[in-house]
Amino acid sequence: MDRYLTVAEVTEAARRLVSRYPGAGRLRRIGTSRAGRPILMLSVGHGPRHVLVVARPHPDEPVGGATAIALAERVARGDRWSAATDPELVTWDIVLCLDPDGAALSRGIEEATAGPDHTLESYYRTAFRPVAAEQPEWAPIESRHLPESQALFDVIDELRPFLQCSLHNVEAGGSWVQLTRDLPGLAVPFRTSAGELGIPVQHGTYDALYWENPSPAVYVLPPPDSTGRLAAGSENIGSSTWCAPARYGGVTAIVEVPMWATDAAEDPSPHPEAAHVLRDLSGLVRDDGRRVTALLGKARGFLPPPGESPLRRVLEWMADGLYDLVADSWEPLARQAAEVSHADDPRRPTTAQVCSLDVVARRQPLRAAGLLLRLLEAADDDAAPGLHRELDALFTAWCTDFEKALRLRWVPVRHQVEHQARTVVAAAESALKTLR
CATH class of the missing domain: 1.10.132 (Topoisomerase I; Chain A, domain 4)
Structure with a gap:
């Protein structure tokens, strides 16, 4: 894999998977965007417990679609990395693109970041990120009710996932994970994966500067009354789709992987100036x-x-x-x-x-x-x-x-996808152990 997948390619890959593995996978429409585009979810496995994976919540962060298909393929094939990928124990429910309208306005981002020359210039010429009140995961924080957000809330209420994973890119930096509750078993496999693939881990991130930091590049949401430790504009984060699984004892992991890496992202030494x-x-x-x-x-x-x-x-x-x-x-x-x-x-x-x-x-x-x-x-x-x-x-x-x-140096798409998929599986295994 040398480039990101378009929404159409992700959807077609999901349909092919359902055809190749009869009975293992199901594809259904869980909602409709503001512009009338379908919001589709691929479910793989038949286990009583559910992992909910959300791809493309931000349209300018395209890695999630490819990661979603990679995860679905492994579960459908029976690649039982762990108990969490056992289709008889866990069902993986994968929202293929949460913001199809935004993705349509980022059309061309996949080709712009493909090929031998990877430049920020080509990326920013095609990328689109909506205002906060029009971002499905973030809109509830802004007291805005979007059909895309409601579709995700409805699925969470239906499935009661023990883990929700939101798949994100960052343009530049390192990889990190934000959690709504600590998952102690995640830290080691996360760092190991990043090291094997040459991806720096982010020691300190703008999104979670004052969050709990139990291990390198893993950040845990502070208590709801700790508003001074939240990024500006996120004081009502408890209303977001990220926090919804907590109603059923679930945890959310926001998994960030960089498009371009910098070694400075994992330098914990004091900055001299x-x-x-x-x-x-x-x-x-x-x-x-x-x-x-x-x-x-x-x-x-x-x-x-x-x-x-x-x-x-x-x-x-x-x-x-x-x-x-x-x-x-x-x-x-x-x-x-x-x-x-x-x-x-x-x-x-x-x-x-x-x-x-x-x-x-x-x-x-x-x-x-x-x-x-x-x-x-x-x-x-x-x-x-x-x-x-x-x-x-x-x-x-x-x-x-x-x-x-x-x-900055480009991180191959296949490495972004592999690291994100490994991190999701590690988070699922860690979260599953807390239920046993």
């Missing part, structure tokens, strides 16, 4: 974000209105304070770094933590720039080409600097 670098990164995300917003301002008169354009909605959402929100969210870490006076002070931010924030600071303006470039390419206005050229020059320079600053 953390306070200075964090100030620079704060300025970077604000300044570059404002440059994109300034060009958006010049184009607003001829772009489609936000109500008609998901891309425009994202741009306006980002322009309305998101860059400042991101930068402000790590101010406590920056203050802590500034207060440290000794090199061996355990409060000094690590190189891996700073690396994680570096990725976030750079990707926010790039996401916006990629979307605006797409809108300008499609615009029928005399001013559009000039604005496109100006933004394209910034976009290309930012991508090049991103790759060089963090010394």
Whole structure:
């Protein structure tokens, strides 16, 4: 496997699997997207206990579809890695794509990241991520009710899974797992898999900077009343689809694998200039974000209105304070770094933590720039080409600097899939042991 699978390819692979293994697999529609696209679930096995796997919850994170099919194939073939993959004991229920509408707006991302040349530029030119209130896993946190979210809630209530695994990519960095409850048996196989495949593990991540960290790159959701330890905007995380299995004693694992890796992601040593670098990164995300917003301002008169354009909605959402929100969210870490006076002070931010924030600071303006470039390419206005050229020059320079600053290297898709699949199985085995 040398590239990600499209939603259509994942669906066809699921249909072929059902045909090849009669009686082992079933494919059914569990819901319908806002635009009328089917949300399909492939179930493999007949065990009384259920593992729920959710692929493509974010449309700009394409690895999950391939991982979903790899997992289904192994269970259907009878590859009993563990009790968790015994089809007589456990049924694997796999949502093939939770956000098909978003995936349609990221159409081309699979080809853009294929071939011998893997660049951030090609990725960000095709990637699309909706506003938070239109992300199926996240919308309930924003008090938004989407049919995609409801389809997942309904399946959770029907199956009562002892484990839910949400399959994610991160553009750059290392691999990590976020858990709604600790799974002690996961840490060793997770690290072993990453090491065998040459994937760094993320020691410190923006998404879980202040979460419990029982083992390297494994983070556990803090208690609901610990809002100060949650990322900005996630204070109502208990309402998310991630936390729903807890109603039935289940646990959720969010499994992140990088598209591009950097060794800095797993460097736990104290960063020698953390306070200075964090100030620079704060300025970077604000300044570059404002440059994109300034060009958006010049184009607003001829772009489609936000109500008609998901891309425009994202741009306006980002322009309305998101860059400042991101930068402000790590101010406590920056203050802590500034207060440290000794090199061996355990409060000094690590190189891996700073690396994680570096990725976030750079990707926010790039996401916006990629979307605006797409809108300008499609615009029928005399001013559009000039604005496109100006933004394209910034976009290309930012991508090049991103790759060089963090010394990024592409992780082969087959390694991303293999590591994610192994991690899911290890999580299932660990969660299953807690039930015995």
